[in-house]
Amino acid sequence: MDALEHFWCPLRAEDELLPYLEGTWGEPVTVEALAGLLAAERQAFDQAMARPVWICVGLGPDGHGEPGWWVRPDWPLWIRVVDPEGEQARRCWLLRQLYRAPVIPGDPASPLTRLWVLLAAHLPVRAVAELRVELDPDPAGSGWEQQRFSIWGEVADSQFDLLADKDRRRRQWIAQRLAADLSPAAQLFGRDAASGRQ
Secondary structure: OHHHHHHOOOEEHHHHHHHHHHHHHOOOOOHHHHHHHHHHHHHHHHOOOOOOOOOEEEEOOOOOEEEEEEEOOOOOHHHHEOOHHHHHHHHHHHHHHHHOOOOOOOOOOOHHHHHHHHHHOOOOHHHHHHHHHHHOOOOOOOOHHHHHHHHHHHHHHHHHHHHHHHHHHHHHHHHHHHHHHOOHHHHHHOOOOOOOOO
């Protein structure tokens, strides 16, 4: 829950949450363990167990649950929307939040480093190159391995600022439609989720 709270946006459980957890905890986390946790959360919800906050799934623009995407139900509905049109803004936001995370990877083979590289691959190459030259004019400089995280974080920050307003307006519009159309349980797990609690 803390990892979700840190990022404050839908996370791909397998590709983003798992490497973040492994990288910050220093322990392996399996896909099966995550799937089991989500299933247990859903079962506890269906049985009306008392919890302050549940792990639930992101919602597609059509209201269907996206089980590969995890969110917190105490976030506004528009934050829980998984919108393919806003994916670049979300990736930039994740890099911003990674940069603000308490752990910067040191090991080039760590899961956390792989997550950084995965997300940074979507940044505009030109913006990264310009900032890199500004910080270290020597292209053969050995500082790239450590500087890349701050460079990626800064570029993601500026890119997010360019994309945020349009992305937020679109997801708020989607969330308004979903709020009028979905039951409270469907707002947590999607319209396609069979539930004893509606």
